[in-house]
Structures are given as structure tokens and as C-alpha cells.
Amino acid sequence: MTLLGEFALWMALLAGLWGAxxxxxxxxxxxxxxxxSTIRSVYATCAALLVASIAxxxxxxxxxxxxxxxxSYTSRNLxxxxxxxxxxxxxxxxxLFWATVLSVFAALAQALTSRRHKELMPTVAAVTGxxxxxxxxxxxxxxxxxxxxxxTPADGxxxxxxxxxxxxxxxxxxxxxxYISITIPFAFGIAALLSRRLxxxxxxxxxxxxxxSWLFLSVGITLGMWWAYVELGxxxxxxxxxxxxxxxxxxxxMTAFLHSVxxxxxxxxLKRWNLGLIFGTFMLSIFGTFITRSGVIASVHSFAQSNVGYFFLAFLVLxxxxGFTLLYTRWPQLEPEAQLESVASREAAFLFNNLIFVGIAFSxxxxxxxxxxxxxVRGVKITVGPPFFNRVxxxxxxxLLALTGIGPLIAxxxxxxxxxxxxxxFPVLLGLVTASVLFGMGMREGSAVLALGLIGFVAGTILQEFYRGVRARIRMHGESFPVALGLLINRNRRRYGGYLVHAGILIYFAAFVGxxxxxxxxxxxxxxxxxEIRSPFGHVYRLTHLGVSQYTALNRIVSAATLQVEIDGKAAGIVSSEKRQHVDSFNRKTFEPSTEVGIRSTLREDLYxxxxGSIGGTERANYAVTVNPLVWWLWFGGGVLVLGGLITMWPGGGRTAVRSGLTRTQGATVEPAVEEAVPV
Amino acid sequence: MISRRSFFTSISALLVGGRALHAATQGSPGGDPEAPADRLSIPEAVQSRPAVVEGDNNGIIQTVEHKLKCTCGCNLDIFTCRTTDFTCTVSPALHRQVVALHENGATPDQIIDAFVTEYGEEILMAPPPEGFNLAGYLVPGLAITAAGTLLAAILMRRQAAAPVPAPVLTGAANVSAEDQARLERALSEVVD
Known part of the structure; x- marks a missing residue:
């Protein structure tokens, strides 16, 4: 099968080259x-890479x-x-995974794109190829x-x-x-420029x-946070x-693009800006791989380093x-079809929102x-760690949090x-009340109070938007609240899905503050x-060491240390953390003992x-115990964000108002919620 | 049928046997009579660590250690490394150094200075905001401020140059109830 796999790779190379x-x-x-033929080369490349993957x-x-x-990466007992x-x-x-998935996406893009864009498709095939x-x-x-x-080793x-x-x-x-799916928008952008269909x-x-692409990245980043939390200890x-x-x-x-588009x-x-964002996003995805693979910067992901990083650097530059030379040559043909009329407009708010997104990316x-x-410059090595990034x-x-609330409120x-x-x-009042209540309850950390106040403000904007939209439907159609809410979201999934995404982001921010x-x-x-350890919420955990049990399981020897948990004197279950000594099928040690954390998670906080380790090979155990407020909300926020993203991209959901501003009476202002409840 | 006496005899034998079995599994493989009773059966499956001492939970020491990088190559600060990577021998040594300086009366800043003198600027988790490092802290903010100012200036200029728009509707106060009802009827037709 390896011969077949290698042969399939060569076939994919030839088919991709032909298409390109x-x-x-x-x-x-x-x-x-x-x-x-160009388009068929996409399917041929995909088939060849699927064969290689199967091999x-x-x-x-x-x-x-x-x-x-x-x-290198498996053993018999894995x-x-x-x-x-x-x-x-x-x-x-x-x-191989990357190339295969990209070829599948490229094939799907060819198969699923409307025939209206058929002029672009050969060039799209060329770029993906x-x-x-x-x-x-x-x-x-x-x-x-x-x-x-x-x-042939006896075991891996x-x-x-x-x-x-x-x-x-x-x-x-x-x-x-x-990362991979970003290639498709990039390919369409290049195709639009090359074919001058601008x-x-x-x-x-x-x-x-x-x-x-954005949804996959969001899920991937959130799962990465979850993995780091439960695995790295x-x-x-x-x-x-x-x-x-x-x-x-x-x-x-990508998030900036989703707003500016x-x-x-x-x-x-913003045609030029949007093309720039797409190209920049594609390049940053390649840059991410370069960073991961090259080892040019010290990272905890050092297990993935090798010399192919510089292949990625060369590709990135190319x-x-x-992309940007092409954009430059088409610059005059990308004139905007309208001008911004007011600083107090949603367009302007989105522009500032884009500025902050891109600014944070730059930072x-x-x-x-x-x-x-x-x-x-100085010939001195320095470290840029969390204190730097947090400060900047x-x-x-x-x-950005403030703009998340401001943007949707402006017409x-x-x-x-x-x-x-x-x-x-209403939103400003809600924000002020939130901050005041927290201050009154004794919270004195300025940035935390400010952040939670802003969260209150943005939550106010979201609630207000939903409330007004639902109220408009109830008035117009006499619907009950749940029906009006359901239809409001269903008829404008993009907007209200977007608000759910904002709600997810708010929950993330709250967890970050925690x-x-x-x-x-x-x-x-x-x-x-x-x-004993005192929670930031004031209660006291008493943790009693019950002992360490050792046993073999699958491909490892497990040493499980267990703590009995009491909160303010009341029993609250047990928490176990493990040391795992991995072995191969011949019972030989394969890695140093690794740690599995024990987590008792509640809505309020995690006991982590x-x-x-052990003191002199005995059941006397060293523990590191962390009380981590509001972590559960991070994963919940991820769920809300994904739900919002899915609603936004779900097919149908009413007509999207493209260039609707031109059809409305000049200068008329319509409240955003009402405007979107009745898309004109 | 089993008698009460034989039942309790069996239970006693099981208990004694169980204790003996427990002692055998808890003892060292060689059956060292000097080994502690709570010895792990496979001690090498767990890293051996020194016992925690009072200084390990000292808030000042933790704060200082969060600002200093472990030099083992892990890219973590000393505190995180020593409480996470239990194979690292560097972070415990650096921790002892911090504790020793603290116990000798050094302030947090003096401890940090001592580390910078010994290991160089790279030991800091964030570069001090001075000299060229200021560029690291200020460039993003300055770039965003400059871009924001430019953007605002362009928008204001365009706004000033734009033709005067038609009067702006300022809300329901300008619309009669009859017109409002007509508008809503028309809009509802568009929706459905």
C-alpha cells in the first residue's frame, strides 16, 4: 500500500500541476x-490524495x-x-491531511458553486491546484x-x-x-482579480x-484551549x-472580513480592503504553519518542528x-460604488471595528x-510572554468589546x-449598573470592573435588539413571544445568528475576567x-488526601491520587489526578510519566x-491545587458561538439585503432591530 | 450450613490475609523491612518530588516567579514550569534560588535584578519597557491610534463634502398613527 500511496502522491502532483x-x-x-480539463484536474487530484490517505x-x-x-507515532498497544x-x-x-482536505474542499467548491460564477471557476481550480x-x-x-x-522495529x-x-x-x-478552507475564498479573490470580474x-x-472557515477556526481554537486546560496541567x-x-x-x-464584507x-x-483581508488571512494561515513547523520561535508545540518550515516561508512570500501585486494592478477598477456619509453610521462603526481587529492582529x-x-537590532535575546501580551x-x-456593542446600535x-x-x-444603563453593583460588592480590580461593565453594556445591546425585533413581530403579526422569537431568528439568521456569536464572545470575555x-x-x-484553600468567592475547600492507587490500563501504568473534597464543611465528592507511565507492548517505558489533572467543574469555578509527584516513592503526595473562577463559561461560550455561527450560515433564512441602502429613501434612518425584523 | 464460628474464623483469616497482601503490594519489590508502610508498589511510575515547604506558597515568591522565565527551554515562567512540568530539574533549582534571595531579605525588584544580572534580559517574561523595548509596547497602540485618527479625519472630510441629505426621520413622533399603520401593513406584506 505504501507504493500505491506514493504513486498516488505523484499522480496528485501531476494532476495539480496540470490544473494550475x-x-x-x-x-x-x-x-x-x-x-x-482544469476543473476535472481538481477531482483527479482529490481522488489521488484520498487514495494516498487510505494507504x-x-x-x-x-x-x-x-x-x-x-x-514514530504509534505502537501496538496504542x-x-x-x-x-x-x-x-x-x-x-x-x-497529507492538509493536502487531502484542501483537495476535497476544492472539489466541493467546484461542485457546489452556482453556475453564475462559472467564469471564475477555472482560475479557482488553478489556485487551489x-x-x-x-x-x-x-x-x-x-x-x-x-x-x-x-x-522493521518490533514495536513503534x-x-x-x-x-x-x-x-x-x-x-x-x-x-x-x-486554515485550509481559507484557501477557497483566497482562490475566488485571485480569480476575481485575474478575470476582472470585480x-x-x-x-x-x-x-x-x-x-x-471562521467556524472551524473558532472551534479549533476553543478545543485547543480545552486541550491545554485539561492536559497541560x-x-x-x-x-x-x-x-x-x-x-x-x-x-x-477573518472576523474583520466577516464584518467589513x-x-x-x-x-x-471596501472592495480593496476586503480583498486585502482575504489575502492577509490566507497568508496568516500559512504563517501559522511556518511558526509551528520551523521552530524559528520557541514554543511549547516544539514536537512539531522540522526543516519544512522554510518551504512554508518561501510559499508565504510567493x-x-x-496576491498583493495582482491587487495593486487592479486597484483603479476597485473604486467604491458609494461613499461614507457620516461618522455616526454603521459603516463607520464597522470600519473602526475592523481597525481594532486588524490592530489586535498586528499587535x-x-x-x-x-x-x-x-x-x-540589539543582538540581545528577550522573552515576550503573557505579561507583555496582556499589557498590550x-x-x-x-x-473591541465596546465596539461590539456600539456597531449594531447605529443605523x-x-x-x-x-x-x-x-x-x-438601556445598554449604557445596564453597563453602569453592572459595574456599580460589582464595585459595591467589593470588586476593586479596575480592569475587571471595566470589562464586566462593558459586558453588561454589550449584553444590553443584544437583549434590546432581540426585544425590539420580537416586539415588532408581535405588533405586526400578533404572534406569541416564542413564535415571534423563533421567526425573528429564522427570517434573518445572519443578523440574529451574529448576535448569538456576540453573546458567545461576551461569555468568553467574562471567563477571561474570571x-x-x-x-x-x-x-x-x-x-x-x-x-485548605479559599476560593475567590469566599468559601473554603478542605481537601483530604485519600491515597494513591496504582494499576495498569491499556498502554500505561496509572498512579491515581485522590482527594476528598469538602466545601465549607459539606462533603462535595472526590477528585483524582493521575500520573501515567506509558509503556510499549514489551512493557518498556516510552515517555516520562505524564500528568492527568483532576477537575471538579461548577458554574462558579473549577477546582483543578x-x-x-510522590515523596520518596510513597503515598505522600505533592499536589498543586488551583481554584479557577468561571472556566465552565468558556466552554459554554464556545457552544453559544458555534450555535450562532451555524444559524448564520444555515441555508435560507430570508432574502439578504444586498446594497439595500440604495433602495431606501435618501437619508432615512431606521432602527436596526426593526430594520432587520422586516428586511427590505 | 456454615456455623457462626467458622464464618467469623473465615472473615478473620481473610482480613489477616488481606493485610498481608496489602503489605506485600505496598512494600518495596525486595520486601525491604525498613521501607515505609505507605510505599508505592511501582514508585518509578511517579516522579519523586521534594516536600512542599512554606515558601512555595508565598504570594510574593509566586508573583516574582511569574515574571521570570525557566531556562530549560520550555518557554514557561518558573512558577508554571515547576508546578506543571515535573520532569524539569531547572525550575525547582531556580525556585530555590528565588526562595533563598527572598529569605535573605531581597525585595521582589532586587530578586528580579539579581536574576537579570545572572541570566540576562531573556530571563524576564516580558522585556522591561525601556529603550528599544518601548517599541514593543508602544508601536501597536501608536499604529492603531494613527490609523484611527486618519480614518476619522477622512470620514469627517467626506461627511463635510457630502451633499446635504434629505431631512432625517427622528422617530415615531413625526409619523401619524395612520401612516405608521400603513407602513407596518406594507412592511408585513414584504416580509411574508
């Missing part, structure tokens, strides 16, 4: 059969340890689910997943224990799906793709690690020069690369003062001994217990 060369040459414009999976499942990749997901545990498999060719060539010439060893090395976690089964694919048609064609979920930052960067620019759809403005990128810059980005995050084109007053009174109050304490306990 013919598509970019433009010969298909005069010879329709070449257009069909690698076959090697993994049959424990063919003669394949270097299989021997649980089946991790054998299957070891496909993307290492770099070579990840590259070129990107696939890059990945396949990288595999064939630098990181071939089908490389064979000169001998096994999978890194930190990757033996359900989060890692799904987190990397989700993140990859986000109206807003291509934007419509990629709307679902950009949302899908440091009691947090975001450490501003370069690889984490690399996943955040395209998410930020509405201005292009409604007013025919794609950037090509994160700047901080990530600043050590390299400093070393180049927290104010920007708060500004398109222009808002009157009376309109603004009417829109802002994490600033976390408390960590260490203790050494013999069986029967206890330690780490069994740090």
Missing part, C-alpha cells in the same frame, strides 16, 4: 475543453512499522482511536509520509502522551479545516466558505504561545507577492516576532442624535492529611488538582 498551469495560462478562455491509514491500522511515520488520529499527530501526516501542488511537493521532496526504514515509539487526549483527536483537524458577485460566492487555557498566537491571527482578520454587500464599498504578530527583531492587548480587547448610512440616544440609553482571580496553592499530604 492550464488555469493560470488563460488558454481555457478560447478553448472551452481546457476549462473542463497511510492502512499502514497505521496494520502497524506497518517499516513505515517510518507509523513507527488505543485504536489514537492509531487512527495519529494520521495528523506528526508533520508528514499533517501535510497550485496550493495542493505546494503541499504535495513538500511531502514528496522533504517530508514523505511513506518513507520506509531500513529495518508510541504517541506523545499529551496527544493521547480526546481534545487532540478533534482539535488539530478543526484548526486545520479552518463586482460583489464573488463575495456572494464565498460567503459560506468564509463563515465555514498549568491551570490555564491560553498562554500567548507563538503557536496559539498563530491560530488567533487568521481568526482576527457586509459593507461591500450593502454599499459596494503567495503574498503574487499579536508584533509581539510574536519582537524577540526576533530585538535580536536582530487587554486595552485593545476592551475597546446604516447615518444616525440622528435622537436615534443614538434612544438606542444607547481567570484573573485564580488562586494556586501547593501541598504535600500523607493519606488522611488535608489542606494536579498530582505533582
Amino acid at each position: 498551469v492550464v488555469g493560470f495560462s488563460g488558454a481555457w478562455r478560447t478553448r472551452p475543453e481546457l476549462a473542463s 497511510l491509514w492502512q499502514g497505521l491500522i496494520t502497524h506497518d512499522f517499516n513505515i517510518e511515520y507509523v513507527a 488505543p485504536d482511536s489514537y492509531v487512527v488520529t495519529a494520521f495528523w499527530a506528526g508533520q508528514k501526516g499533517s501535510l 497550485a496550493v495542493v501542488v505546494f503541499f504535495v511537493a513538500t511531502m514528496l521532496f522533504a517530508a514523505n509520509p511513506f518513507d520506509r526504514l531500513g529495518f 515509539n508510541g504517541l506523545n502522551p499529551q496527544l493521547q487526549n480526546p481534545g487532540m483527536v478533534i482539535h488539530p483537524p478543526m484548526l486545520y479545516l479552518g 463586482d460583489s458577485g464573488w463575495i456572494v460566492a464565498i460567503r459560506k466558505w468564509t463563515l465555514l 498549568w491551570g490555564g487555557y491560553w498562554a500567548w504561545d507563538p503557536v496559539e498566537n498563530a491560530s488567533l491571527l487568521p481568526w482576527l482578520t 457586509m459593507i461591500q454587500e450593502k454599499r459596494g464599498m 503567495a503574498g507577492v503574487f 499579536v504578530l508584533w509581539g510574536t516576532l519582537f524577540p526576533i527583531l530585538t535580536e536582530a 492587548n487587554v486595552p485593545l480587547g476592551l475597546l 446604516w448610512r447615518k444616525s440622528s442624535l435622537a436615534n443614538l440616544r434612544r438606542q444607547f440609553i 481567570s484573573s482571580f485564580k488562586i494556586t496553592q501547593e501541598a504535600t499530604l500523607a493519606p488522611g492529611e488535608f489542606t 488538582v494536579v498530582y505533582a
Whole structure:
């Protein structure tokens, strides 16, 4: 099967090259059969890569340890689910996964895109073909997943224990799906520029793709936070690690695009900016892979490093020069079809929102690369860690939070003062009341009070929008509240799904604020001994060490340390944390003992217990205990965000008002909620 | 049928046997009579750690350690590394160094200065905001402020240059009830 896999890779390379060369040459414009051939090359590439993937999976499942990749990332006693997901545990498999999924997306884009855009499709095929060719060539010439060893080991090395976690089964694919699907909007952008079809048609064609990409990235990032929290054992979920930052960067620019694209759809403005955002997002997704793979910046994700990072750097530069040069040459044809009329308009609010999104992206990128810059300029190595990023980005995050509330309250084109007053009174009051109540309850951390006050303000805007929309429906149609709410969302999924996304983001922010109050304490306990830790909410945990039990399970020796939990004297169950010594099928140690945290999660806070080790090989145990407020809400916020995203991208949901501003009476102001309840 | 005496005898034998079995599994493989009674059966499956001392939970020490990077290459601060990566031998040593300085009366700033003197600026989790490092802290904010100011100026200029729009509707006060009802009827037809 490895021969078949390698052969399939070569076939994918040739098919992708054919599609790219013919598509970019433009010969298909005069010879329709070449257009069909270009598009068929996409399907051929996809089929070849699926065969290659099946071949690698076959090697993994049959424990063919003669394949270097299989021997490096699996062992005979590795649980089946991790054998299957070891496909993307290492770099070579990840590259194959990336190329295969991209080819599937490229094929879906060809199959599902409306015939209205058929003029763009050969060029779209060429761009996706070129990107696939890059990945396949990288595999064939630098990181071939089908490389064979000169001998066949009796067993493999096994999978890194930190990757033996359900989060890692799904987190990397989700993140990859986000990175990969960005290629489709990028391809449409290039196709629009090359074919000079520079109206807003291509934007419509990629709307679902950009949302899908954003959704995958959001899920991938959230699952990454969850994995870091439950697996790494440091009691947090975001450490501003370069690889984490690399996943955040395209998410930020993609989110900016999802806002600014509405201005292009409604007013025919920001065409250049939107193309720039799409190109930038694509480049940042490649940059993320470069950071992950090159090791140019120190990261906790060092297990993924190799020399292919510089292939990505070269590709990044090439794609950037090509895309932005093309944009420059089409600059005059991308004139806006309307002008901004007022600073007090939703267009202006979205522009400032875009500024902050891109500003935060720049700030994160700047901080990530600043050590390299400093070393180049001063010859001194420095570290840019969480204190730096928090100091620079927290104010920007708060500004963004405020704009999240302000934007939707302002009407398109222009808002009157009376309109603004009417829109802002309730949310501002809610924000002020929230901050005052928290201050009155004794919270004195300025940034926390400010953040929670702003959360109150934005929550007020969302509630107000829903309330007014529902009220308008009840008045017009006499519907009951639940029916009106359901139909309100159903008839304008994009807008109200968007509000749910905003609600999800608010919940994230609340959880972030909570994490600033976390408390960590260490203790050494013999069986029967206890330690106490006071929660930021005031109650006291008493944790009694019950002992350590050891047993073998699957591919590991487990040492489980257990604590009995009492809260203010009342029994609250037990929490166990484990040490896992992984072994191969010959019972040989494969890695250093890893830690599995014990978590008692409630809506209020998490009790997060780490069994740090034993005193002299006895049941006397060292524990690191953290009380982590509001963490549960982070995962809940992720769910709300995904729900909102799904509602937004669900097919149907009423007519989208493209360029509707031009059909309305000049200068008329319509309250946003009412406007969207009755899309004109 | 089993008698009461034989039942209790069996239970006693089981208990004694169970204790013996427990002692055998808890003892060291060699059956070292000096080994502690609570010894793990497979001690090598767990990292051995020194017992926690009072200084480990000292808030000042924790704060200082959050500002100093572990030099093992993990990219974490000393506190996070020593409470997370239990294979690291560097962070416990750095922790002892922090504790020693603290116990000798050094203030947090003096401890940090001592580390910078010994390990260089790289030991800090964030560069001090001085000299070239100021660029790190200020450039993003300045860039955003400059871009925001430029954007606002352009918008204001365009607003000033734009033709005077038709009068703006300022709410329900300008619309009669009859017109409002007509509008709502018309809009509802559009919706449905």
C-alpha cells in the first residue's frame, strides 16, 4: 500500500500541476475543453490524495512499522482511536491531511458553486491546484509520509502522551479545516482579480466558505484551549504561545472580513480592503504553519518542528507577492460604488471595528516576532510572554468589546442624535449598573470592573435588539413571544445568528475576567492529611488526601491520587489526578510519566488538582491545587458561538439585503432591530 | 450450613490475609523491612518530588516567579514550569534560588535584578519597557491610534463634502398613527 500511496502522491502532483498551469495560462478562455480539463484536474487530484490517505491509514491500522511515520507515532498497544488520529499527530501526516482536505474542499467548491460564477471557476481550480501542488511537493521532496526504514522495529515509539487526549483527536483537524478552507475564498479573490470580474458577485460566492472557515477556526481554537486546560496541567487555557498566537491571527482578520464584507454587500464599498483581508488571512494561515513547523520561535508545540518550515516561508512570500501585486494592478477598477456619509453610521462603526481587529492582529504578530527583531537590532535575546501580551492587548480587547456593542446600535448610512440616544440609553444603563453593583460588592480590580461593565453594556445591546425585533413581530403579526422569537431568528439568521456569536464572545470575555482571580496553592499530604484553600468567592475547600492507587490500563501504568473534597464543611465528592507511565507492548517505558489533572467543574469555578509527584516513592503526595473562577463559561461560550455561527450560515433564512441602502429613501434612518425584523 | 464460628474464623483469616497482601503490594519489590508502610508498589511510575515547604506558597515568591522565565527551554515562567512540568530539574533549582534571595531579605525588584544580572534580559517574561523595548509596547497602540485618527479625519472630510441629505426621520413622533399603520401593513406584506 505504501507504493500505491506514493504513486498516488505523484499522480496528485501531476494532476495539480496540470490544473494550475492550464488555469493560470488563460488558454481555457478560447478553448472551452481546457476549462473542463482544469476543473476535472481538481477531482483527479482529490481522488489521488484520498487514495494516498487510505494507504497511510492502512499502514497505521496494520502497524506497518517499516513505515517510518507509523513507527514514530504509534505502537501496538496504542488505543485504536489514537492509531487512527495519529494520521495528523506528526508533520508528514499533517501535510497529507492538509493536502487531502484542501483537495476535497476544492472539489466541493467546484461542485457546489452556482453556475453564475462559472467564469471564475477555472482560475479557482488553478489556485487551489497550485496550493495542493505546494503541499504535495513538500511531502514528496522533504517530508514523505511513506518513507520506509531500513529495518522493521518490533514495536513503534508510541504517541506523545499529551496527544493521547480526546481534545487532540478533534482539535488539530478543526484548526486545520479552518486554515485550509481559507484557501477557497483566497482562490475566488485571485480569480476575481485575474478575470476582472470585480463586482460583489464573488463575495456572494464565498460567503459560506468564509463563515465555514471562521467556524472551524473558532472551534479549533476553543478545543485547543480545552486541550491545554485539561492536559497541560498549568491551570490555564491560553498562554500567548507563538503557536496559539498563530491560530488567533487568521481568526482576527477573518472576523474583520466577516464584518467589513457586509459593507461591500450593502454599499459596494471596501472592495480593496476586503480583498486585502482575504489575502492577509490566507497568508496568516500559512504563517501559522511556518511558526509551528520551523521552530524559528520557541514554543511549547516544539514536537512539531522540522526543516519544512522554510518551504512554508518561501510559499508565504510567493503567495503574498503574487496576491498583493495582482491587487495593486487592479486597484483603479476597485473604486467604491458609494461613499461614507457620516461618522455616526454603521459603516463607520464597522470600519473602526475592523481597525481594532486588524490592530489586535498586528499587535499579536508584533509581539510574536519582537524577540526576533530585538535580536536582530540589539543582538540581545528577550522573552515576550503573557505579561507583555496582556499589557498590550487587554486595552485593545476592551475597546473591541465596546465596539461590539456600539456597531449594531447605529443605523446604516447615518444616525440622528435622537436615534443614538434612544438606542444607547438601556445598554449604557445596564453597563453602569453592572459595574456599580460589582464595585459595591467589593470588586476593586479596575480592569475587571471595566470589562464586566462593558459586558453588561454589550449584553444590553443584544437583549434590546432581540426585544425590539420580537416586539415588532408581535405588533405586526400578533404572534406569541416564542413564535415571534423563533421567526425573528429564522427570517434573518445572519443578523440574529451574529448576535448569538456576540453573546458567545461576551461569555468568553467574562471567563477571561474570571481567570484573573485564580488562586494556586501547593501541598504535600500523607493519606488522611488535608489542606485548605479559599476560593475567590469566599468559601473554603478542605481537601483530604485519600491515597494513591496504582494499576495498569491499556498502554500505561496509572498512579491515581485522590482527594476528598469538602466545601465549607459539606462533603462535595472526590477528585483524582493521575500520573501515567506509558509503556510499549514489551512493557518498556516510552515517555516520562505524564500528568492527568483532576477537575471538579461548577458554574462558579473549577477546582483543578494536579498530582505533582510522590515523596520518596510513597503515598505522600505533592499536589498543586488551583481554584479557577468561571472556566465552565468558556466552554459554554464556545457552544453559544458555534450555535450562532451555524444559524448564520444555515441555508435560507430570508432574502439578504444586498446594497439595500440604495433602495431606501435618501437619508432615512431606521432602527436596526426593526430594520432587520422586516428586511427590505 | 456454615456455623457462626467458622464464618467469623473465615472473615478473620481473610482480613489477616488481606493485610498481608496489602503489605506485600505496598512494600518495596525486595520486601525491604525498613521501607515505609505507605510505599508505592511501582514508585518509578511517579516522579519523586521534594516536600512542599512554606515558601512555595508565598504570594510574593509566586508573583516574582511569574515574571521570570525557566531556562530549560520550555518557554514557561518558573512558577508554571515547576508546578506543571515535573520532569524539569531547572525550575525547582531556580525556585530555590528565588526562595533563598527572598529569605535573605531581597525585595521582589532586587530578586528580579539579581536574576537579570545572572541570566540576562531573556530571563524576564516580558522585556522591561525601556529603550528599544518601548517599541514593543508602544508601536501597536501608536499604529492603531494613527490609523484611527486618519480614518476619522477622512470620514469627517467626506461627511463635510457630502451633499446635504434629505431631512432625517427622528422617530415615531413625526409619523401619524395612520401612516405608521400603513407602513407596518406594507412592511408585513414584504416580509411574508
